[in-house]
Amino acid sequence: MNVQPDLSRRAFFTALPAVTAGLAITAHAADEATPHWSMLIDTRRCIACQACTIACAMENVSPEGQFRTVVATYAVTDQAGKTGLAVLPRLCNHCDEPPCIPVCPVGATFKRKDGIVLVDGDRCVGCGYCVQACPYDARFVNHHTGKADKCTFCSHRVEAGLLPACVETCVGGARIFGDINDPQSDISRRLAAAEGKTRVLKPEAGTKPRVFYIGLEQQLDGRVDGASTADMMWRADNQGA
């Protein structure tokens, strides 16, 4: 039985200002060191295995036929007639100037201080305007929720200190995720090492994407003039699913 309850209470109140000050200082320091999450994709390491596509779908329970990330795959033939494989892993670019935000009629799409662009599911009305505005075809209206859906950089995992599911599962280590505000982070060092050799998708759109590519051919950074065999490939809507 505790015979000195007042002592512990007094001790608590005595320590309270110090605890409060300590928390405030920590919070301020943390604010200054807010990360800016980004992704670097080294297409030279990607083998188009779609493990990222599946890992993302399982982690985020995407409806059948709807993907937050995909790896588009191309057969590219050069002028000498030599044909090779080219890949383009695609996901939300978490742009610094996201065109999806100003069009949203209810302000459901927002960009966090840490650079991640998210959708407030409680506010989203499922109008699909952001889907139209995204130049990267990264958004869709989720068949299950009837609301806008997209890559979140697996923010729930990042907040728990984990990597996004696609990064975690990539067998070739093609996806590098990290804080570009931290010069010592792996992504910052790799970006610095590849300075001048990195590209973003559709730079002319002025969206300032935060997903960078190494080894991406300019011809593939937007709409691609060329044939598509997609109609011969698997699709949910032509399999009677």
Added chain:
Amino acid sequence: MNTTVEVLGFAREPAWLPWAVQYFFLIGISTGAFFLSLPGLVWRHPDWRGVSRRALLAALVCGLTAPVALLADLHQPGRFLNFYLHPNLGSWMALGSFFIPLYLFGLIGYAWLCLRPQLADKAKQPSPIAGLYRRLAYGGHDNPSAIRAAAIAATLGAVLVLLYSGMEMMVVQARSLWNTAMLPLIFAITALTGGIGMTALFEALTGSRQSAALLNQWLARGVWATLVLLAAWLVLGLSGMSPATAEALAAMGSSFGWLATGVWLLGSTLFTLWMAVNYRNSLLMPALLALHGAWLIRWIVFIGGQSLPKMGSTSRSYYLILTPDSLLGIVGMAGLCLTLYIILTSLVPWDDKSSACGDPT
């Protein structure tokens, strides 16, 4: 130049379904028809007296149906409340959510003021709902000043609806077919021709042909304007003056589907013009062609525009199927229009014999 074959491509399905086409079609027609009601009911021009009454009916039928399609497109209609609880006024769609009620309440008020004398007449006739007519008539006075004021409010709403519905799409840089200054103009002009078409259809249903020449004259002018705007769009794209239009034309490329669509659009538009010019006393055929043209433009822009790939080479074609958000939705909207037409024509006479504001008798 390297050549590519997209071995594994991904294209999103359209996010704006036929509901959106129906909404833009109906609200456009409503505004177009509303403008046609002004000469007879506000300015009391004798040539327009009868046809303006049918135009008002068309504006009401389409205007009251249109928001239903819009709500259906939200998957859960109650979500519309968020437009007013959390408006982002930098978005044209958010602005539209305020312009639509401005127009519709203005239109309903304007229609009520115009119909009051008729409602009073109906109240005098023996009927089980004579009391309802009496209350709706609210004295039954023909008040030109009040009608003018309501018409100004509704005109403001109609102009803003036409503005927002064009701008909403024009500002989307990611859609090359939409990102052109021609689009709001084309939508506005085809809204007017669609309004003429629906008015002419209602005129044909009443059996009156007196205004056929007048309607066909304005239809021909509207179709000419549409052709000029389409030609301007094409020139801007081919010359490269509009990079977005050039991109849209490049994306259409050598697609036989797009070629057939273009031929169909041009051919049907020219046929509409030919009918309006050469069969000036014909109502039904020009009316149906005008409605077809207004709908076709919106279908091509909405559904076709979403099929052009943003990334990669894969396009996603849309097929009408028997689901509520596809073919059944279109049929449902037509059914709702028909229901409203039956209700409104049952409650209030809209033919030339009935007395209403604008009628000097």
